Amino acid sequence: MFDTLSDRLGGILDKLKRRGALTEADVGEAMREVRRALIEADVALDVVRSFTDRVKNRAVGVEVIKSVTPGQMVVKIVHDELVATLGSDADPIDLNAPAPVPILMVGLQGSGKTTSTAKIAKRLTERGKRKVLMASLDTRRPAAMEQLATLGKQVEVATLPIVAGQSAVQIAKRAIEAAKLGGYDVVMLDTAGRVTLDEALMAEVAEVKAATGPHEVLLVADSLTGQDAVNTAKAFDGRVGLTGIVLTRADGDGRGGAALSMRAVTGKPIKLLGTGEKMDALEDFDPHRVAGRILGMGDVVALVEKAAEAIDIEKAKVTAERMRKGTFDLDDLRSQLEQMAKMGGLGGLMGMLPGVAKMKNQIASANLDDKVFKRQVAIINSMTPKERRAPKLLDASRKRRIAAGSGTKVEEINRLLKMHRQMADVMKSLGGAAGKRGPLAGLAGMMGFGGGGPSPEMLKDMAEKMGAGGPGGAGGLPPNFPGLPGGGLPPKFPGGLPGLPKGLPGLGGLKKK
Incomplete structure (x- = not known):
């Protein structure tokens, strides 16, 4: 954005x-x-x-x-x-109220309100360990209630059963009672939207608020609408009193003006950013981290958080031991590539690294995209188990067969094998030291978190280091922050990203091969 x-x-x-x-x-x-x-x-x-x-x-x-x-x-x-x-400080959703805590979701039609409701419910369930009930109050839009019920099944969050003929206020009251009887911690009320602001919409939302007394009133606004999003926020705040804002489509090509204007104009904090269509594509809005992204400082803390979510800890421990012994094979490489894809792909990862924003043109000219992961995984999948365990078996004939099976070229197979050899050499050389301080496997191990993922203290420490590095400084990364797997190593970064062209400048410049 x-x-x-x-x-x-x-x-x-x-x-x-x-x-x-x-x-x-x-x-x-x-x-x-x-x-x-x-x-x-x-x-x-x-x-x-x-x-x-x-x-x-x-x-x-x-x-x-x-x-x-x-x-x-x-x-x-x-x-x-x-x-x-x-806004200076992050302002997460406040659940400090007697259960069930009502959260009222408001906004215009098409802003992503229903999807955001499900995303937040999933987030509260998985991260906050809360029992959440969702209820659709949209009695006007066709299939609106069915949409929320479908999303509820997808994210494994309960939804209020549909009863035909009830008004929005009646549904809201029934949801509160059901939440009390069912022992729910949070009840999310997804109100109806309109294409434009109108009196009927505002009157209904105000009536629902008066009937339920929500602890949070969150406006869902489309960041691509620019100043219209700010005007919408002002209108809703004036009528129902907002406590926060959720900006959707932050992964789009909008110009960012809505986010920069929203807090200053309305005085209401942006609490969350929707960054994609997937149900886990939701981020906490942290002014320090967003400002860092705008000025090309990256967002290492977000990178760390994504790594922690993507890691299969048990598999990481097994891979760590294999790395320590120097037996890093192509099955292990495939696991690394799949985990990187889960973390948002090459573009998502590089956008969080300090200094990378200034080399976007070079990256674009190198034709780097997330398809590289799929091609490399397809190549590995086209090999036999024996070939994956012993890449030295891959002679010219076998490479031609694999290329035909994966829809790639022999040159791509050679590049993949070269990348694997480089990674294996690095992992073998680091194996002894890694074994002493904990598992060095998967992206968690690569980033120095061992098998347990980053602790809150570590994340806080890293955030402080980012700030200490300063926008004009070195980026504030820890001195020996391990990198990501692949070719091309910034100074003191034992890792890199797969498929990076040689000599690209990064944090101090990637070493030329």
């Missing part, structure tokens, strides 16, 4: 970082460009003016004049002000 804005701000701030000393004129010129970039990103004009004025006032003051690297200091100021504009 922030790609366009990130590109523009990155170019503007890079010019400042290259200068040894800054004058007020330098900062003024940069802020004019920043103002244009924010307006093009559909940020509200009042927010743009306030943001650039605050940055300029700080940048031309003592902070910059006394700084050793004034240009980098301006980047830090821009980062800090972005965080302040986005």
